[in-house]
Amino acid sequence: MSGKLAVIGTGPGNPDQTTPEAAAAIAAASVFFGYGPYLDRLSLRPDQRRVASDNREELARAREALATAAGGEHVCVVSGGDPGVFAMAAAICEAIEAGPPAWRALDLSIVPGVTAMLAVAARAGAPLGHDFCAISLSDNLKPWPLIEARLRAVAGAGLVIALYNPISKARPWQLGTAFAILREVLPWNTPVIFGRAAGRPDEAIAVASLAEADAGRADMATCVIIGSPETRLIERPGLAPLVYSPRSAGSVS
Structure with a gap:
């Protein structure tokens, strides 16, 4: 057999x-x-x-x-x-x-499947409409200084960032530290999407600015998407805002 x-x-x-x-x-x-x-x-x-x-x-x-x-x-x-x-x-x-x-x-x-950042992005609008990357904040298999270096590099390059494994009982501090690093590089009004359990009955999708992003809103069931400097938020009366990244991008400064 x-x-x-x-x-x-x-x-x-x-x-x-x-x-x-x-x-x-x-x-x-x-x-x-x-x-x-x-x-x-x-x-x-x-x-x-x-x-x-x-x-x-x-x-x-x-x-x-x-x-x-x-x-x-x-x-x-x-x-x-x-x-x-x-x-x-x-x-x-x-x-x-x-x-x-x-x-x-x-x-x-x-066999390919639907990953969390795609489900969260679809709930929020189109934050992955332009160039993006995915980073795991878990340092079980890579050192934390490497994660910090990658966060600075991709934020500086203007990529939307999807964060996997953002926080756990053993790693309660890392997402807050990641936000602090990103505030050094990105505009503080950059949209941040907290997407917990997207598509499940206990789904919770929330949008905040990078200035107001609270790491306490996330757990291991959460995928966090941080926009680029060009990511926009469209307010809709009586509805959740749409977050999207335009299909075009400007020149590198």
Whole structure:
């Protein structure tokens, strides 16, 4: 029996945002590996088995999934959002690179999904309408000084910034520090979008200026989008404002 491995993302959490391709991969698999809350989003059949693990065990999870697939099983590795954006696709590739030759021969598919910044951006308007980047504020796998350097560089380059993993119990200070760094570079009226649980029943979308942005509004379910100097806010009577980045940009000063 020849094993297979699919790496999928379920989207931001709303079942309607799981792509048909990901749904087909879920239906075809027999064993599922992933962080428990992501596996909880799936409606599995009695013949489908789940193997849940902690969110900090990505590489161990990837190795176990690859070994299971190499043993002939049809495996699905589950992420939230898109599996290639701060998620399991990179861990799978890392494990394959360092693993046995048999893992390189596996039938592997990486299925794209809707990542959090896309869901948050759609709720707010079009803040990603021009050049943008995504940065994780977690320093588990990279040093904090590198994160600071990248924040200054992309803000100075005029990119809209989507921040993943903005805050946690172990890292309560980093988002506030990131805002302080960005205030050194960006206009203080730059729009900041706090998008929590976009598309889910507990969704909360809020917009503030960079001057007023409060790190306490975020948790690990929040994606924070910071505009560029050209990002605009359109007030609408009785409705939430629209935040958008114009399709054109000026010259570098």
